[in-house]
Amino acid sequence: MTKNQIADVVIIGSGIAALVAATRLCEHKNVIVITKSKKENSNSNMAQGGVAAAVSRDDNWMNHFVDTITAGNDHNINNAVEILVKKGPKYLQDMMVKGMIFDSDDNGRMILGQEGAHGKRRILHAGGDATGKALVEFMLGQLNDKVKIVEDILAVDLLVDSNKCYGIKIKRKNGKIENLYCKHTIIASGGCGGLYSFSSNDSTITGDGVAMAYRAGANLVDLEFVQFHPTMLYTNGKANGLVSEAVRGEGAILITESGKPLMKGVHPLADLAPRDVVSREIHRAFLQGETVYLDVSMIENFSRRFPTISKICEENGVDWRKGKLPIVPGAHFHMGGIQTNESGQTSIQHLYAIGEVACTGVHGANRLASNSLLEGIVFANSLADFILTIPEESWDHMPESFISSRNTQTMQLPTKAEVQQIMMTYVGIVRTEEGLTFAQTWFEKYVSSFSNLVPEGLSHEDIIIYNMLQTGWLITSSALMRTESRGGHYRTDYPAEIIDWKKKRIVRNSRIPALHH
The missing domain is CATH 3.50.50.60 (FAD/NAD(P)-binding domain)
Incomplete structure (x- = not known):
């Protein structure tokens, strides 16, 4: 060396x-x-x-x-x-x-x-x-x-x-x-926004750091808490860019297709309520078949104040001049x-x-x-x-354990889209024990075979999917362990008032038995 x-x-x-x-x-x-x-x-x-x-x-x-x-x-x-x-x-x-x-x-x-x-x-x-x-x-x-x-x-x-x-x-x-x-x-x-179908994150953000740290044995904590941004531009069934919360800060409001203010009476801060509250309300409206818009008609000089958002709208065929931007929550x-x-x-x-x-x-x-x-x-x-x-240490040699056997094992992995769909459907804005259990079982079909796998033997793309599977499983398992609703973790089977785990933190480490069968 x-x-x-x-x-x-x-x-x-x-x-x-x-x-x-x-x-x-x-x-x-x-x-x-x-x-x-x-x-x-x-x-x-x-x-x-x-x-x-x-x-x-x-x-x-x-x-x-x-x-x-x-x-x-x-x-x-x-x-x-x-x-x-x-x-x-x-x-x-x-x-x-x-x-x-x-x-x-x-x-x-x-x-x-x-x-x-x-x-x-x-x-x-x-x-x-x-x-x-x-x-x-x-x-x-x-x-x-x-x-x-x-x-x-x-x-x-x-x-x-x-x-x-x-x-x-x-x-x-x-x-x-x-x-x-x-x-x-x-x-x-x-x-880890790339684990979800709808996300504001750069497409390269796929939970790699969490997965690597887990395999190395580092402590991980609070993995169940994922924040969804309430307002992503929604066109052709896809989330196509973030519409900043600053737009609502300047007076924009969420409305239904009929023009009804969505957040009126839901929270004292209305459209400026915490993100988890606003995201759940939009999610509820979507489940009821409503289309939700962000009304920006009251904002003067919109394109000058929000040039990036105006450009995103134009690139996706949305005329911001009409004052209504179709939106959907996305992992943020x-x-x-x-x-x-x-x-x-x-x-x-x-x-x-x-x-x-x-x-x-x-x-x-x-x-x-x-x-x-x-x-x-x-x-x-x-x-x-x-x-x-801190004082520097002198390193004269490295452990021999870092010399890899170059395992070329291959395995059948799902696509990125399949991982994203599982996370969005079952480990998203609103969660249930039934949905989380289904997702955990789905992930464990793959994760249970990872114990003897050296990821370097996989292709570049498969390593990323490998990391997505491990991080998705970790988030899902942590969400099952937290039997309450708090912040970005909302379970319909455990409303917030039933139990208060104040300051309770769930720590996971790869030295803990990995799978729960």
Whole structure:
């Protein structure tokens, strides 16, 4: 093993959390960023809504804290939330000092938006509804070739021995398998929206990080909590792009085909109620044969205020000028994931997780709107602080267990669409024991045969499906274990008032017997 096979830090993913961590660490460490597609393929790059932060004179961190806890159905870890809302404004200010530009009015005052479940206008935007894209481009500019970003590399598995991570096994487009050794491995691979038929996520986001961490033996927590965004543009039976919550923040309302306000009398915040509440109401209407629209007729200069959304509408044959956008809920954010502390440490030494793939407990059972980009920025900085202050270990050799037998076993796998249909139908917005049990049994037909399978022997596409099956099974099994309704996990057979599992967290680890027959 030669020295040039060892890096200080390898980061899996290229979203905001990955880029912030890389920017901080590259000044002192040799950092490599790998992504299974292109560096622009991330949920961060697609984020429309903005970044939430208590920056106005009539707002403070405690207001933001309370709104986050309330939206999270009191399942949050309070200390993590406090770090998020206290440190967020400072990190954003630091970015602005370095040149990041957020939208402001003609007098130079920052324009702050309103979104669901926020008690104050505290959402910073850039480029109207292209905040994520602006942030990603800014961070890539900050890196300025200081970090090697390798595209079209699939992370297959983590190299773990005796509960210590030594790097990752990767697969190149040409099928070549390599071990990439490093002293610090950071998973920032995003969530799992691609497991569902309707999703706002980039098509590359398929739960890979959760599956790899599970196989390595890392603790996973709160996997049952999946947030559905209420408003995705719905045309030709497909979800074709996100319609940001900021549109409702500017006055748009949900209506039925007859023009009846959908959210009137459902929740005190009406159309700005928490996302799980709004998504369930739209879902209920759909089951009753109703078509649901977002009425945007009251918003002046719609195309100037929301250029990305206007373009999505035009690309899909929807005339936004008529004021009615057909919508449907879609999988948006995974509150659960790889269990970490506030510094991004997992239960495995030298393995870290940040961004949506991680679960610090900051979002509880339901993420507050526009807290996701903020989470990536804050906890990537916390992780960088930790790595830069710990003493370096000297690694003279690697365990022999990382030399693979190159298993070429093949197996019959379902298609992506089949996995997505199972998840959308039985593990979606509304769940039941019967539906979850059916889905779990379906997944176990495949997952039960994985014990002796080395995923590197599969094709590039089949590895992704393999990960989708494992992550889908984990989410389904966790949803069966939580016999209550809370936030993004809603079961008609266990309404919220029957049982209160306050602060109860379901932790899964690959050392737990994998299947329940």
